[in-house]
Amino acid sequence: MKHTSETKALLSKYAQRGVIGMKGKKHSKETREKMSSTHTGKKFSTTSRKKMSDRMKWEWKLGIAPGFKKGNKLYLKIKNRFRPKGEASPNWVGDDIGYTALHIWVRKQLGRPEKCTACGKIGEIVKMRWSIQYANISGEYKRDLTDWRPLCIPCHVAFDKKRKQSIDIR
Ligand SMILES: [Zn+2]
Numbered sequence: 723m724k725h726t727s728e729t730k731a732l733l734s735k736y737a738q739r740g741v742i743g744m745k746g747k748k749h750s751k752e753t754r755e756k757m758s759s760t761h762t763g764k765k766f767s768t769t770s771r772k773k774m775s776d777r778m779k780w781e782w783k784l785g786i787a788p789g790f791k792k793g794n795k796l797y798l799k800i801k802n803r804f805r806p807k808g809e810a811s812p813n814w815v816g817d818d819i820g821y822t823a824l825h826i827w828v829r830k831q832l833g834r835p836e837k838c839t840a841c842g843k844i845g846e847i848v849k850m851r852w853s854i855q856y857a858n859i860s861g862e863y864k865r866d867l868t869d870w871r872p873l874c875i876p877c878h879v880a881f882d883k884k885r886k887q888s889i890d891i892r
Pocket of ligand 1: 838840841873874876877
């Protein structure tokens with residue numbers, strides 16, 4: 723106790739001389755910067771958290787979420803939240819979210835594609851993504867595993883182009 727008060731006195735003495743005062747000011751500036759960066763970090767994590775929760779919702783909707791169980795309270799909650807409003811049809815495949823969700827489902831069912839079925843290229847990670855994707859064969863984006871084939875990105879692009887042309891001819 724005695725020591726503490728002694729130290730305090732010593733500190734205030736230094737503070738009066740401006741030794742600690744200067745340091746204190748510098749530190750508080752640093753702290754302010756730290757605080758502002760923490761704030762930015764918070765902003766970012768809110769966005770990514772939303773993204774994550776969106777993905778989670780879709781995984782739950784499709785029944786591919788880890789720990790998924792039909793009748794699970796969380797599952798029912800999410801299902802209800804995704805119930806189509808008004809005239810929205812149960813045919814949810816067709817919007818962008820539908821494509822993504824369907825791709826997630828196909829990937830989950832068939833696993834990571836090892837090689838391209840058109841050129842035989844072996845899959846690898848390119849720009850943080852797996853280079854072999856599942857391409858939809860019919861163009862109707864059926865929730866049918868036989869309607870998907872693994873293709874590398876260039877083959878996928880070419881395949882989609884060709885399919886579009888054949889539809890135009892028809
Ligand atoms: Zn290929």
